[in-house]
Each structure stands twice: as structure tokens, then as C-alpha cells.
Amino acid sequence: MITLQGKGVSDGIALGKLTFLERTHFSVEKRTITDVPAEVERFNAARETAAAQLEELSRTMAEKIGKENALLFDIHSMMLSDPDFFEPMIGIIENQKICAEYAVMEAGSALAQDFADMDDDYMKERAADVRDVANRVVAILSGTWMDVSAGSDPVILAADDFSPSETVQFDRSKVLALVSRAGAANSHTAIFARTMGIPAIIGFGSSLSAGLAGVNAAVDGGTGVLCIDPGPAVIEEFQKKHELLEEEKQAMEKYRGRETLTKSGKKIQLFANIGSVTDVEAAILGDAEGIGLFRSEFLYLGREDYPGEEEQYETYKRVLELMKGKQVIIRTMDIGADKQAAYFGLPGEENPALGMRAIRICLTRPELFKTQLRAIYRASSFGNAAIMFPMICSVAELLRAKAILKEVRNELQVQGIAFNEKVPVGIMIETPAAAIISDLLAKEADFFSIGTNDLTQYTLAIDRQNDLLSEFCDIHHEAILRLIKLSCDNAHNAGIPIGICGSLGADKTLTQFFIETGIDELSVEPSCVLPLRKVIAKL
Structure with missing residues (x-):
């Protein structure tokens, strides 16, 4: 064996x-062409065919694996009409005068590599989607579908x-x-x-x-x-494990569709963290009670220019519609530190985690900030939206952000554009400064959400991206737990709810502590929702 x-x-x-x-398999040869307009037209026709195939695949898969799961193929179809995807392909055809098959393979591979080279794991994994769509177009052009x-x-x-x-x-x-x-x-x-x-x-x-x-x-x-x-002995061992897993799966399903309650009846909101429209499918399958963290910065990554108001509006609207009235907390863009986008033109920094990032970019580039806020407010008419500011360290920063929010609301009212005027506005507690003055911040916020990943690195002065420091990074450090307790007490004293959206939210060794501390909501990866609900039900 x-x-x-x-x-x-x-x-x-x-x-x-x-x-x-x-x-x-299909092979791609680098063929020189003479009729460039005709080749571009052939490429565009292949894009249209690919879009039609994906539309049909989406319908078929909706019946097979559910409408939410089939959303990916809608996203793949949208990719075909994204200039960042198809314009480099047309450019190769026109400038190098080579066949469309080769142009698609070359440009597709380059774009996929751009994603694969990113620091963020989520963006790395989008490389496979780019290759999938590019291969589909190449297969259509070559007449040999996969x-x-x-x-x-x-x-x-x-x-x-x-x-x-x-x-x-x-x-x-x-x-x-x-x-x-x-x-x-x-x-x-x-x-x-x-x-x-x-x-x-x-x-x-x-x-x-x-x-x-x-x-x-x-x-x-x-x-x-x-x-x-x-x-035979190994086969028997695997068979026994299979039976146990099936029993556990059935036991876990008992918690689907139920409220998240402790034995004594204390209600905990159990939400999911997502980064895109396609992640909503996992949140719904995981039985999340809402979205506690929509990482909107992923709209800004892996592209050459800023996403416009309409693109953002359509994304937020789609997520809100899919969640059907369940709360969706949209974090305004957290660009900077480990999430870099070259077109932002951010200066090189000795320590980006302590530099220009998140709300600091928004406050120094208000027009960029207002574009995102307009999109969120417009989408708020289609569901239960909430806005959350990251990296707030002072009351002054929060007041400046809220002033820009007010400007956006006033502009939308003057223009007669519908939106929900009662969208809750909260902040993330992810620095020791925010936790220590959380009593003051609570007077100006509708809710708190603790970002434990950044709170850990800023409290312990340990770069969370540095593997060499892993032995020194105690995620259960007493200082971190005290800051969480302090923030929780100050939130409740001010009458506002508080949640956790960092990775510690799914740490089952801390669940009892969070409940005793008074945490109202835990937002975790979708696959963690049901297992965590089971744990909470037994506390």
C-alpha cells in the first residue's frame, strides 16, 4: 500500500x-492572419457563443445544484463582456496580426497569472475562473469543445x-x-x-x-x-469512518433552519463572511442568518481601474436580493496593507499595515468614497443593508466619514433617487485605540464588529503575514480578550449590538467566552455556521 x-x-x-x-484536448497554433477585422469579428462571435453556452449551463445547473450555486456561470458570462478580459485579446489580434485562438490563450494566461500572483488567497483562486472562461472561448474558436x-x-x-x-x-x-x-x-x-x-x-x-x-x-x-x-484492514477502517461521517452529517442537519440559541435560550446571530456575489451561494447553503462582513474591496482588486458606481450598485443589489431581507453588512473598501491595487497609486511604505489603508484612503479621496456610498445607498432599497467603516481609530475619523455619508444622502434626495434612509452605520473595532475609546465611539455608531485578525496583530505588534513570527502570535492573548470584553461592555452600555467578524469568531474554544462576554453576533466562513450552531446549542 x-x-x-x-x-x-x-x-x-x-x-x-x-x-x-x-x-x-485542443492545440493552439500561432497563425499569422491577413484580415484583422474579420479575425476580430470571429473572436467576438465566439464570445457571444460562449455567453449563450454559459446562460444555458446556468439554467441547467440551477436545477441540478440550486440557483445560488449556478450564479458562477452568470459571473463567467459577465467576464466575457468585461473590457479587462477581452480588450487585451483584441489588442494582440490587431497589433501582432495573429489568430484569435492564440490571442485568447496568451491574454487569458497572462490575466490568470496576475490573479495567481496576488497576495490575497481569495484573489489567487479566481485564476481558475479566468482560465475556465478563456478555454471555453478557445475551444469554440477551434471547433473542439472540451x-x-x-x-x-x-x-x-x-x-x-x-x-x-x-x-x-x-x-x-x-x-x-x-x-x-x-x-x-x-x-x-x-x-x-x-x-x-x-x-x-x-x-x-x-x-x-x-x-x-x-x-x-x-x-x-x-x-x-x-x-x-x-x-482489507484499511478498507474496513475507511468504511467505519464513512458510517460515522454520515451519522455526523445527519446530526448536523438537525440544526439547519433553526435559530442559534444556547440551552438557556440566549439568542446569537450567526452570520457569514463573503467577498463576492458568488460567495452568497455558500452562505445560503451554510444556513447563515445574514452577511456579517461583505468584503467590498474585492470589487477593486484584480483590475486596471476603479469600479464605477453602476457596477458596484448592481453587485450590492444582487447580494441584497439573494439574501431576501436578511441583513447584509457591507464593509467599505479596505484597500491597502496586504490588499494592493496598483491603479490606486499608493506610495511605497516601510510598513503598509501602519500606512495608508481603508478609511484613511476614503477620507483623503472623498470622491472615490462617495461613489461607493452612493452605490450602497441606491442598492439599499432592495434589501436589509448596513454600512461598516474599517480601521476607525478616533471619533474625529468617524464623524468625518458620517459627514460624507450625509452629503451622499442629501445628493440622492435632491436627485430623487430612492434609498433606505435608515441604513445602520457601524464600525470595525480592529485597533487597540478603537477598543480603548469604544465608549466614545459607541455614541456615534449603530453597531460594532470586532475584526480580530487586525486587532491581534496591532495589539501584539506582530505582522500576521510573517510566518517567522507564528510562534510568538498568541491569538488567545489576555490583552486581546480584555479589549474584546471592554468593547462589548461599552457597546451594551450605549445600547448598540456588537459582533465578531474575524477568524476568532469560528474558534470553538472561545465560543463560551464570547457568549459570557455578551457578544451578540458571530460572522464566520459559511462552512462554519452549522458546526458553530451545534456548539452554541449545547452551551
Whole structure:
């Protein structure tokens, strides 16, 4: 028996024959062209065909995996009409006078690499979506669409990687598990695998060789273990674990659709953190009671220019509509530090985490700030929106931000544009300064949300991006817990609610402390909602 270790991204056990995915491949040759306008027209026609395919795929997948899960293909379709996507392709055709297939592959690969090189994990994982859309257009241009086959018998399916389009089209009865050499934990492929209940492991690298095809294997999607040619004892162990997982899954489902209550009846709001429209699907599937943190800065990343008011408005509107009256807390852009966008033209800094970021950019570039606020207010007519300012360190900063908010409201009223005039306005507590003066800030805010990731690094003076300091980073440090308690007391003394949207919110070793401290809301990654509800119900 051979044991290979990867990274589990979708829990579950599978036993079966290992089979490598058979794709209909297409090759792209660099051909010189003479009729440039005709080639551009051929490219645009392929884009239209791709959009039509994605529209049909979205309809089909909505029936198969739910409307929210099919949203990705709407986003892929929107990508086809995004100038950042297609203009570089047209530029290569016109400037280099080469065929559309090669131009799409070249420009698509470059854009995907731009995403893959980003510091933010969420943006890194969008590279797969860019490749998926580019491959679709190339396949249409070359007349060889990517047909995928998992065979006729149920198998453990292996490949270099799986695209989102491939994953959702697999016949669940024929695919026992997915294993790949590459991949990302929060890619749409991984999300779809979890949605469809397919165990999945990524990151095997070259150890997952084609020479293993046809061999019996055992998959543990939770631990990331792949056993090649397992013996009877190992098979029995995996089967027992499968039975236990199924029992746990059924037990977890008992908490779906229920309020989050402790044994004594204390109500806790259990929300989800998201970064895009497509993440709403995970929040809904996870049974979140609302969105406690919509990271709006992702609208600004991975592009060449600022998103306009209309683009932002449509995004916020869509999220609010999908959440159907549940609260959506939209954090204004937290650009800077580890989230850089070159077109902002921010100066080079010795320590970006202590520099120009978040609300500081908004207050020094009010027109940019007002564009986002106008979009949020306009969208507020379509759901239960709240606005949250990041990195507030003083009452003066909060008052300046609220003054700009008032200007935006006045402008919209004069223009006769509908919006909800009672949108709650809160702040993040993510610096020791904000926690220490939280009694003063509470007089000017409708709610608090504690960003524990930044609060930890600023309290301990430890860069959270520096792996060398991990042994010194005590996320349960007494100073952090005291600042959380202080903020909570001051919020309640002022009669406003307080939540946690940082990673500590999902730390089950602190759940009892948060409830005893008086935290009203926890906002976590969507997959953590049901497990956390189960824990809270037993406290």
C-alpha cells in the first residue's frame, strides 16, 4: 500500500478504482492572419457563443445544484463582456496580426497569472475562473469543445486540476471522489465539490502519477489522505469512518433552519463572511442568518481601474436580493496593507499595515468614497443593508466619514433617487485605540464588529503575514480578550449590538467566552455556521 498526502477540501470517504480524466484536448497554433477585422469579428462571435453556452449551463445547473450555486456561470458570462478580459485579446489580434485562438490563450494566461500572483488567497483562486472562461472561448474558436468523461462505472477521478465547468457537469453517481495534482482550497471547484457532496483532495503534485490509473484506492477528504491499493484492514477502517461521517452529517442537519440559541435560550446571530456575489451561494447553503462582513474591496482588486458606481450598485443589489431581507453588512473598501491595487497609486511604505489603508484612503479621496456610498445607498432599497467603516481609530475619523455619508444622502434626495434612509452605520473595532475609546465611539455608531485578525496583530505588534513570527502570535492573548470584553461592555452600555467578524469568531474554544462576554453576533466562513450552531446549542 502507498499513502499519499494532499490537502482535503471536501469531507467524505470513498473507495474505488482510480481513473484519470479523459479530455478532448485542443492545440493552439500561432497563425499569422491577413484580415484583422474579420479575425476580430470571429473572436467576438465566439464570445457571444460562449455567453449563450454559459446562460444555458446556468439554467441547467440551477436545477441540478440550486440557483445560488449556478450564479458562477452568470459571473463567467459577465467576464466575457468585461473590457479587462477581452480588450487585451483584441489588442494582440490587431497589433501582432495573429489568430484569435492564440490571442485568447496568451491574454487569458497572462490575466490568470496576475490573479495567481496576488497576495490575497481569495484573489489567487479566481485564476481558475479566468482560465475556465478563456478555454471555453478557445475551444469554440477551434471547433473542439472540451468534452469530459468519467467513464461508465463509479470511479475516483484524478486530473492535474478540475475546472468549475467540469466539476458541476460530472454525473454524481459515477464520481466517487476527486483528486488532483494542483488546485485551491476555496476555488469554485472545491466549493462545488462540497455542494455536491463529493469528497475531494488537492495538491498531490507529481506523486499522483498516471501510472496509478486502474489501481484500487481509498480517499479521506477530511484528512487529505489517498491510500493506493489498500488492504482489507484499511478498507474496513475507511468504511467505519464513512458510517460515522454520515451519522455526523445527519446530526448536523438537525440544526439547519433553526435559530442559534444556547440551552438557556440566549439568542446569537450567526452570520457569514463573503467577498463576492458568488460567495452568497455558500452562505445560503451554510444556513447563515445574514452577511456579517461583505468584503467590498474585492470589487477593486484584480483590475486596471476603479469600479464605477453602476457596477458596484448592481453587485450590492444582487447580494441584497439573494439574501431576501436578511441583513447584509457591507464593509467599505479596505484597500491597502496586504490588499494592493496598483491603479490606486499608493506610495511605497516601510510598513503598509501602519500606512495608508481603508478609511484613511476614503477620507483623503472623498470622491472615490462617495461613489461607493452612493452605490450602497441606491442598492439599499432592495434589501436589509448596513454600512461598516474599517480601521476607525478616533471619533474625529468617524464623524468625518458620517459627514460624507450625509452629503451622499442629501445628493440622492435632491436627485430623487430612492434609498433606505435608515441604513445602520457601524464600525470595525480592529485597533487597540478603537477598543480603548469604544465608549466614545459607541455614541456615534449603530453597531460594532470586532475584526480580530487586525486587532491581534496591532495589539501584539506582530505582522500576521510573517510566518517567522507564528510562534510568538498568541491569538488567545489576555490583552486581546480584555479589549474584546471592554468593547462589548461599552457597546451594551450605549445600547448598540456588537459582533465578531474575524477568524476568532469560528474558534470553538472561545465560543463560551464570547457568549459570557455578551457578544451578540458571530460572522464566520459559511462552512462554519452549522458546526458553530451545534456548539452554541449545547452551551
